Amino acid sequence: MATELQLREFGRLTSAVALGRTLSRDEAREAYRQIILNEQPELQQGAFLMAHISRGPTIEELGGAWDALDRHDTAKVYTTRSGVICDIVGTGSDSLKTVNGSTPATFIASACGLPIAKKGARLVTGVAGASDILEILGIDLNAPLSQAQDCLDKYGICYLPGEAFLKSGWARLIRSMRFTSAFNIIGPITRPCEQNNAIVIGAYAPHVCDQLIAVLKEIGMPAAVSPFGTAEGMDVGLGMDEYSPCGPTRVVELKDGRVETYEVTPEDFGIKTIPFEKIASRKTAEANAKAILHVLSQAYDEPEALFFCMNAGAALYISGYAESYRQGTDMARQALASGKALEKLQQLREFQGTA
Numbered sequence: 001m002a003t004e005l006q007l008r009e010f011g012r013l014t015s016a017v018a019l020g021r022t023l024s025r026d027e028a029r030e031a032y033r034q035i036i037l038n039e040q041p042e043l044q045q046g047a048f049l050m051a052h053i054s055r056g057p058t059i060e061e062l063g064g065a066w067d068a069l070d071r072h073d074t075a076k077v078y079t080t081r082s083g084v085i086c087d088i089v090g091t092g093s094d095s096l097k098t099v100n101g102s103t104p105a106t107f108i109a110s111a112c113g114l115p116i117a118k119k120g121a122r123l124v125t126g127v128a129g130a131s132d133i134l135e136i137l138g139i140d141l142n143a144p145l146s147q148a149q150d151c152l153d154k155y156g157i158c159y160l161p162g163e164a165f166l167k168s169g170w171a172r173l174i175r176s177m178r179f180t181s182a183f184n185i186i187g188p189i190t191r192p193c194e195q196n197n198a199i200v201i202g203a204y205a206p207h208v209c210d211q212l213i214a215v216l217k218e219i220g221m222p223a224a225v226s227p228f229g230t231a232e233g234m235d236v237g238l239g240m241d242e243y244s245p246c247g248p249t250r251v252v253e254l255k256d257g258r259v260e261t262y263e264v265t266p267e268d269f270g271i272k273t274i275p276f277e278k279i280a281s282r283k284t285a286e287a288n289a290k291a292i293l294h295v296l297s298q299a300y301d302e303p304e305a306l307f308f309c310m311n312a313g314a315a316l317y318i319s320g321y322a323e324s325y326r327q328g329t330d331m332a333r334q335a336l337a338s339g340k341a342l343e344k345l346q347q348l349r350e351f352q353g354t355a
Helices: 004-018 027-037 043-054 059-073 103-111 131-136 145-155 167-178 185-191 208-216 285-297 302-316 327-335 342-350
Strands: 086-090 116-120 157-161 198-202 222-229 249-255 258-264
Touching: 004 027, 004 043, 027 043, 027 059, 027 157, 027 249, 043 145, 059 086, 059 167, 059 185, 059 208, 059 327, 086 103, 086 302, 103 116, 103 131, 103 157, 103 198, 103 302, 103 327, 103 342, 116 131, 131 157, 131 185, 145 157, 145 342, 157 222, 157 342, 185 198, 185 208, 208 249, 222 302, 285 302, 285 342, 302 327, 327 342
Parallel strands: 086 116, 086 198, 116 157, 198 222
Antiparallel strands: 222 249, 249 258
């Protein structure tokens, strides 16, 4: 535990951040190191996290926080596969709560031949996170990471739960936190699979898309897209951390060191606009998991299936497996209808399933 001097120094830093002071990358790295390694009392940790997110983290500060998370708290897996290794994930904390999209999109995109090392965690602000859904679908969150590595090697898919690859810090915080923090921004861009070189990373607010891509560029990620989706007839400030079939999606894209911002609509994916209530989250994690399994098993043309396929199509596009969002979505719909996406869930269970 920290000394009295260290407690006071951290307290002064928290007060300074709350009053608007920005930190250097080294200062941010050190502050987050102390939080991750639990060197400060929980009261001080929570105060700093809230002060920082309320003031608004800079890119340099987020880079420092990411350094701390990567160096001190992220266990690594490695794969024998070469080429593109994609991830599909969202920040959570969005205002339009949907049925979990990144999880089924992972199965669908992998069924198209794209290797995916998906990471995720339990819920923070919604009904269910990826870990909650996959646990219901038969995945053992306590399985050794070596089993995830073996699954990626053999089948081109694996799940890396934060509960397993985060050694102590963020996993401990997730269990007690029910508010948004900088971890919602840097957590989804952790790299438990060191070879991850493409990512679809949805954001809970438009400015967070810019932050995520800026940090990803700084840490050397070759290809990434960050969507913030909206729904027609709803306030444009409300959105989802997914590509939206319900209205325009703002996208920040990183490719070959260049950053581009643009807007896409459902028509760019070859689908018609869908009312938001058709993809809205159910009331329980069990109901969301059931809806996902229903789509993977037989509901190939349901609104939720289109929602999942357009997000899988985005992964195929940014990974170079498709030339456009529309082509990627067409590939995804074919893979879903063939039953290969459900087969990917079964393959995941083979290596990472409960006994």
